[in-house]
Amino acid sequence: MRIAIAGLLVTLAGLANAADCGPDKLGTARTITLKREAALYGALQHAPLPLQKNEIVLTFDDGPMPETTPLVLKALADQCARATFFMVGTNLEKSPELARRVVAEGHSAGVHSQTHTNLTTMSEPAQLADLRQVQAAYQTVFGKATPAYRFPYLAETPATLAALKDAGITVMSIDLGINDWLPEDTTEILVERLVKSLDTTGGGILLMHDVNVPTAKALPSLLKLLKQRGYSVVHLAWN
Numbered sequence: 737m738r739i740a741i742a743g744l745l746v747t748l749a750g751l752a753n754a755a756d757c758g759p760d761k762l763g764t765a766r767t768i769t770l771k772r773e774a775a776l777y778g779a780l781q782h783a784p785l786p787l788q789k790n791e792i793v794l795t796f797d798d799g800p801m802p803e804t805t806p807l808v809l810k811a812l813a814d815q816c817a818r819a820t821f822f823m824v825g826t827n828l829e830k831s832p833e834l835a836r837r838v839v840a841e842g843h844s845a846g847v848h849s850q851t852h853t854n855l856t857t858m859s860e861p862a863q864l865a866d867l868r869q870v871q872a873a874y875q876t877v878f879g880k881a882t883p884a885y886r887f888p889y890l891a892e893t894p895a896t897l898a899a900l901k902d903a904g905i906t907v908m909s910i911d912l913g914i915n916d917w918l919p920e921d922t923t924e925i926l927v928e929r930l931v932k933s934l935d936t937t938g939g940g941i942l943l944m945h946d947v948n949v950p951t952a953k954a955l956p957s958l959l960k961l962l963k964q965r966g967y968s969v970v971h972l973a974w975n
């Protein structure tokens with residue numbers, strides 16, 4: 737019963753937010769629904785997503801984390817923006833309710849390995865075991881199969897690529913990032929990095945980290961910058 741009430745409150749909160757999603761908000765312009773066909777996306781390593789100029793896909797890695805992910809969710813809700821979260825299996829297992837809250841608030845979720853080890857340092861059997869573990873964690877928490885995967889450190893390996901292809905899991909690399917993993921970074925520094933990355937790439941799949949305290953604090957400013965520069969958010973979903 738408590739779960740049902742919590743779900744209703746999330747739904748009501750969503751409706752309240754929808755009512756506030758005027759033209760002054762960044763918003764979410766459209767959704768791309770990807771098939772479960774093991775495609776590889778992200779211009780840093782693979783084909784670009786079919787995006788127009790000035791479109792941006794918001795992605796967050798390494799969570800969910802109780803200290804920071806709720807701040808990220810609040811900033812996204814305040815701007816009516818939808819994102820994709822690539823979750824680490826051990827964090828999924830530690831915070832399943834928070835993971836389900838991410839999805840209940842309209843975002844999509846993929847995985848980012850079980851242990852966030854650089855797979856190029858692991859044996860093939862260990863890599864495949866890591867993948868099986870995170871697939872099981874995702875299935876347990878969300879009740880469905882893993883749709884998408886981002887490699888830790890974007891460090892791809894032939895064995896894991898082959899296993900992902902066999903499982904029909906989309907590999908999602910990136911187009912741009914803001915190098916947001918230093919605890920001493922300020923909002924000003926992160927905004928400046930986003931400006932430079934946008935100037936270089938013109939948009940695409942943006943990598944950020946919802947476990948990083950400076951990112952969580954800076955996100956309202958980063959989203960406002962995207963709005964000021966005329967970017968449209970494209971949300972990724974899987975059928």
Ligand SMILES: [Zn+2]
Nearest residue numbers: 797798888889
């Ligand atoms: Zn990561």
